[in-house]
Amino acid sequence: MKKIASLFAVLALSIGVQFNALADTIAPDALVKSVTDDVIAIVRQDKAIQSGDTRKAVELVETKVLPYFDFAHMTRLAVGKDWKQANADQKAVLTHEFKTLLVRTYSNALTQYRNQQIDFKPLKAKPEETDVLVRTEVRQPGAKPVQIDYNLEKQGDNWKVYDVMVAGVSLVTNYRDSFGQEVRNGGIDGLIKSLKDKNKQIEPTVSARK
């Protein structure tokens, strides 16, 4: 009887500990790792994605990855100083279209995943920081490792990614020159139109595209 009581006590304790862990904010590097591991585990098992089913890849990204991204911040970064010119509606449309562009492009990249290994670098940040860089490296045989870094920002209790850098190149600010050009040529609406046209061109398909 004593044994059973102590067993319950241990059980109660461990449940308590687990609840505590859940209540604490998940650390930014742990977040990146768990999302990456999740996505890779799925792609590894999904023959359709591997053979180029981009619609399925988009679905995966939308459910597993998007919740951890702050697209409003990303769009603001990509547009740069012209962002101030845009009204609230334009900002909403820009954010939606830019999100679509990024999701379609990089979901497609997911279909090219072939057993690369991902190394997670130790996080160099103080606990009180609210803006950190999580560094990873993608390794594959016979090729130089590719550095992929994530910029995350703490929003309340959650961390959100607002920039991804591949080999030091920001996938977000890399658009700034072209976006600036579009705004100079046709204003914010011109940029919106170009983004919409681009997104139509790369609509996801089920067939492989190489």
Place this chain on the structure above:
Amino acid sequence: MKNSKAASKALLQSVATLALSLGLMACAGPGGHPKDPLEPLNRATFRFNDVADQYVMRPVAQVYDLAPLPLKVGVGNFFGNIGDLWIGVNNLLQGKVVDGFSDGGRFLVNSTVGLLGVFDIATEIGLEKHDEDLGQTLGVWGIGDGPYIVLPFLGSSNLRDSVGLYIDLSADPVWQAKEVATRNSLTGLRFVNRRAALLGADTTADQAALDKYGYMRSFYMQYRLNQIYDGQPPRVKDPDDEDASADDLGTAPTESAATSASPDKKENQE
């Protein structure tokens, strides 16, 4: 750079043309990129490269890509090994003495135990592969990059990196091989191997870009900066990235006091 000789000639010509046009074209037109005064010429070269890639380089690389992976890895390692000595020299020039000697060690190990560099034993015993060239060394020395340049066949560069590349090539064992046939076939293989490694990434770039020229230009600038800082460029708070204000769609309501209290939080972080 497929036809090595033609490419070398084209390279020299383009550097010469460049020197000339730099003198002629004083400044960029209104609205142009401040680092790209030669944009019209660069765009023409870019279009030429794109067509050459589409009809020659990429198809050849696709055929090469059918080869078994161990073979491609061996080819990549072989050329990687040839480059390691010069990488070591550049590390020494940049004051990274330990890295420089490690590169020399890599060359010794891989040239012998690694069977002329085909096997990268050095990486397995913990001598990490580095990525250096003279353009980076000049950058580390504080020499500015100068105007952006698109080189025929080779693509994105700038004035500093073009000069660097010219000297890199004069120190390159393959490029300096006495026998012309050997030099040409090895150079061809080297570039096909390199191009094949970019298959996949190229389609992603095509899909991502609104204007591929501008996309590649920005890509190159950020990429080189990252290389110069060995993968850890200073984290600078973007001047155009203002803290999310109330009118930013209101999607980030939680982002308030904590973040706006320190607008310069990213500076001097690393």
